[in-house]
Amino acid sequence: MEPEDKIRGLVQAASFKASPEVDKALWTEISTAYGTLPANSGRTSLLRAILGTTPVRLAAVAVVLAAVVFWRPFDPAGKAYALSDAIAAINQARTIHVHTTLKKGKAYEQIYEYWYDLEQIREYTHHEGTFAKVADSPEPHGGPVTFEPYRGAVTTVWDGQYLMRMDHEKRTVRFARLLSWEQELRRRRMADLALNAALPDVLQYLRYYTKIGKDTIDGQLYDIWRREWRISFESEVRQRYDIWISPISGEIGRTRRWLHHAEAGWLLQSETDKIEINQEPPAGIFAIDPPDDYTQENSKATAGILRDDFLQAQNRQGCRLKVLPGFMLEDGSILAIWTVSGEADQSDPAKAHAHLTWGGPLPQAPLSLFGLLFVPGVHIYGSVAFEDENSPDMMIHAVGRHLVSTHKAGRVYHWALYVPRRVIKSETPETLNIVAVVRDLQNPAARTAGFLWCLPVSSERFAGDLAEAFRDLSDNSDAPASMDYESLLRLARNIRSDKRLYKDFAEETKRITDIPRPEPVEIVP
Amino acid sequence: MIEDELLKLRFKAGRIDALQRIYEKYRDYLLTLAMAMVNDAATAEDVVHDAFVAFAQSGARFRLRGSLRAYLATCVVNRIRDRMRARRRQGQALDEEMTLESDFDPPDGRILSDERSRLVGRALARLPEEQRETIALHLNGQLKFREIARLQNIPLTTVRGRYRHGIEKLRSILNGRL
Numbered sequence: 218m219e220p221e222d223k224i225r226g227l228v229q230a231a232s233f234k235a236s237p238e239v240d241k242a243l244w245t246e247i248s249t250a251y252g253t254l255p256a257n258s259g260r261t262s263l264l265r266a267i268l269g270t271t272p273v274r275l276a277a278v279a280v281v282l283a284a285v286v287f288w289r290p291f292d293p294a295g296k297a298y299a300l301s302d303a304i305a306a307i308n309q310a311r312t313i314h315v316h317t318t319l320k321k322g323k324a325y326e327q328i329y330e331y332w333y334d335l336e337q338i339r340e341y342t343h344h345e346g347t348f349a350k351v352a353d354s355p356e357p358h359g360g361p362v363t364f365e366p367y368r369g370a371v372t373t374v375w376d377g378q379y380l381m382r383m384d385h386e387k388r389t390v391r392f393a394r395l396l397s398w399e400q401e402l403r404r405r406r407m408a409d410l411a412l413n414a415a416l417p418d419v420l421q422y423l424r425y426y427t428k429i430g431k432d433t434i435d436g437q438l439y440d441i442w443r444r445e446w447r448i449s450f451e452s453e454v455r456q457r458y459d460i461w462i463s464p465i466s467g468e469i470g471r472t473r474r475w476l477h478h479a480e481a482g483w484l485l486q487s488e489t490d491k492i493e494i495n496q497e498p499p500a501g502i503f504a505i506d507p508p509d510d511y512t513q514e515n516s517k518a519t520a521g522i523l524r525d526d527f528l529q530a531q532n533r534q535g536c537r538l539k540v541l542p543g544f545m546l547e548d549g550s551i552l553a554i555w556t557v558s559g560e561a562d563q564s565d566p567a568k569a570h571a572h573l574t575w576g577g578p579l580p581q582a583p584l585s586l587f588g589l590l591f592v593p594g595v596h597i598y599g600s601v602a603f604e605d606e607n608s609p610d611m612m613i614h615a616v617g618r619h620l621v622s623t624h625k626a627g628r629v630y631h632w633a634l635y636v637p638r639r640v641i642k643s644e645t646p647e648t649l650n651i652v653a654v655v656r657d658l659q660n661p662a663a664r665t666a667g668f669l670w671c672l673p674v675s676s677e678r679f680a681g682d683l684a685e686a687f688r689d690l691s692d693n694s695d696a697p698a699s700m701d702y703e704s705l706l707r708l709a710r711n712i713r714s715d716k717r718l719y720k721d722f723a724e725e726t727k728r729i730t731d732i733p734r735p736e737p738v739e740i741v742p
Numbered sequence: 743m744i745e746d747e748l749l750k751l752r753f754k755a756g757r758i759d760a761l762q763r764i765y766e767k768y769r770d771y772l773l774t775l776a777m778a779m780v781n782d783a784a785t786a787e788d789v790v791h792d793a794f795v796a797f798a799q800s801g802a803r804f805r806l807r808g809s810l811r812a813y814l815a816t817c818v819v820n821r822i823r824d825r826m827r828a829r830r831r832q833g834q835a836l837d838e839e840m841t842l843e844s845d846f847d848p849p850d851g852r853i854l855s856d857e858r859s860r861l862v863g864r865a866l867a868r869l870p871e872e873q874r875e876t877i878a879l880h881l882n883g884q885l886k887f888r889e890i891a892r893l894q895n896i897p898l899t900t901v902r903g904r905y906r907h908g909i910e911k912l913r914s915i916l917n918g919r920l
Contacts, residue, residue, distance in 0.1 A: 228881040231859040233777040234770045239852045243791055251798040306747030311808045466745035494744045495809045495888050627781050
């Protein structure tokens with residue numbers, strides 16, 4: 218008998234094509250049906266449609282005539298796809314696969330792979346390569362900061378409820394449990410996460426991309442879209458981001474990020490060679506069953522909630538601040554929850570928190586979430602820095618006031634309301650980047666700690682979400698009756714009317730926010 | 743794949759050029775799939791027509807998160823199943839009828855193919871319905887076993903079993919005829 222491969226190849230190669238007359242007739246009838254209500258599922262006679270007298274039929278006649286008269290093969294030339302089309306496609310995709318290589322010199326090459334299942338809300342990330350860590354200093358009080366390379370390979374899988382982190386170098390597995398409002402937050406933001414993994418800066422900078430030329434990859438034609446900018450605090454360093462988009466199919470062929478050094482010229486920083494939409498993920502990729510030969514540091518049953526990927530800051534005394542995802546109210550105010558741990562946090566919680574009042578100053582913790590900055594178009598390089606000369610000229614300060622403190626399993630959680638200077642609608646560009654400002658009691662100068670994640674929450678949902686959060690973060694489990702949506706909006710209005718609070722906050726954060734904007738860069742095709 | 747997402751968006755936005763591109767892109771793919779399943783040119787043409795007409799009528803109501811290709815393939819498969827069920831209700835043994843019909847080439851040149859494709863069509867027509875559908879969906883429709891399992895609402899192992907048995911039978915049918 219013939220080998221199986223040959224049979225398979227034969228079936229795959231079988232091809233049936235419509236003859237020109239069938240093709241034309243089919244298209245005519247399909248275009249007739251276009252825009253009309255579903256009717257007889259059987260084949261409709263063209264003649265019947267033309268002879269009809271209702272307005273729908275008359276409209277159909279027009280479509281038919283147009284289809285017959287202007288029928289021609291699809292011509293993509295006049296309908297070129299642009300970068301914005303690729304974003305739209307990612308936003309409605311079922312699965313997204315991204316593969317990126319980072320090249321930070323020869324010593325630090327890293328591979329990042331992402332799979333997002335936007336239908337079932339699951340996520341897989343794999344990072345592998347040579348990373349850098351701060352080297353231990355031989356001097357007791359430090360010395361110049363040096364970095365040393367180390368090998369790392371970490372896979373993280375989120376199945377919607379639990380997160381499993383596999384360290385392939387140490388061969389360990391650790392589980393974390395996601396709080397219910399966190400699950401909801403990730404669910405809502407997964408399309409943004411996927412877009413960010415695929416095309417990291419297009420959400421904020423789409424309109425600054427320019428088509429600079431054409432290129433081919435594997436015989437397919439692509440337009441190259443480029444954004445070029447100058448890093449704000451190092452005006453001599455320029456960056457480029459190039460994206461290859463097929464004008465015919467809209468496929469993203471590749472992305473590349475470049476850094477320009479005066480001496481070395483343009484150096485490749487990263488390349489994304491795969492951005493695939495709706496590919497079937499490899500079997501079992503979202504399973505959170507640890508491999509048999511890996512040591513389990515905990516189990517799903519004992520999984521904690523304070524993960525390392527929360528926004529966090531650490532001071533020299535070994536004290537650590539973790540900020541959990543927040544709730545954003547309809548006026549842009551944010552209910553944020555943070556907790557402090559570590560050697561420096563030796564204070565008696567009862568005494569330290571005795572003077573805290575609803576709407577009063579924040580706790581004097583060794584490290585605290587001091588306030589927030591709503592700043593579109595920034596990156597954080599120690600300070601807040603406008604990403605480039607095109608960043609919107611906007612920075613809205615949000616001051617924090619205490620609400621309540623809760624205790625759970627020996628930890629203290631501080632719940633505080635952070636109120637922007639003016640009302641901000643959620644899910645607008647202003648809320649894309651919310652920078653956390655941290656204060657260290659030992660070193661009072663404010664500093665940044667990263668971006669805060671928030672879940673926009675309506676008044677209808679708030680009570681349920683809050684109750685869930687309290688169950689996880691409080692021994693008493695019940696949220697105070699006074700902590701309802703309306704009360705928080707009222708408190709926010711009062712805080713917003715106190716100009717002195719914002720003046721003081723602006724003064725204290727001046728060092729990290731007063732960064733000059735760089736000069737524009739001309740993009741030369 | 744991105745092109746399909748964009749075509750879905752443009753189709754939903756009322757662009758007839760998107761419908762035309764979808765039709766041209768998947769017309770022969772669906773015809774081949776349908777022929778592999780029924781080996782009857784008139785039936786294949788009709789089910790592809792019906793699937794596209796229903797799709798064209800969905801317009802702004804159309805919502806699909808998944809693959810456009812798999813969606814259209816599912817539409818064709820469902821229509822073929824409907825026809826088979828209808829014929830069974832009418833007391834006709836469809837497999838038998840189609841197998842007998844399929845000993846003849848597709849008529850009148852409305853659907854074009856080469857001799858090898860016709861031979862494959864005839865051989866597939868001799869398989870039991872569920873094996874034929876699985877092979878057609880996997881090899882002609884390019885659907886993964888998992889997608890087929892979802893579409894047929896059966897376990898993955900059953901899909902693999904049907905495929906394996908079908909291929910074995912095809913080997914025996916085509917033995918000495920290639």
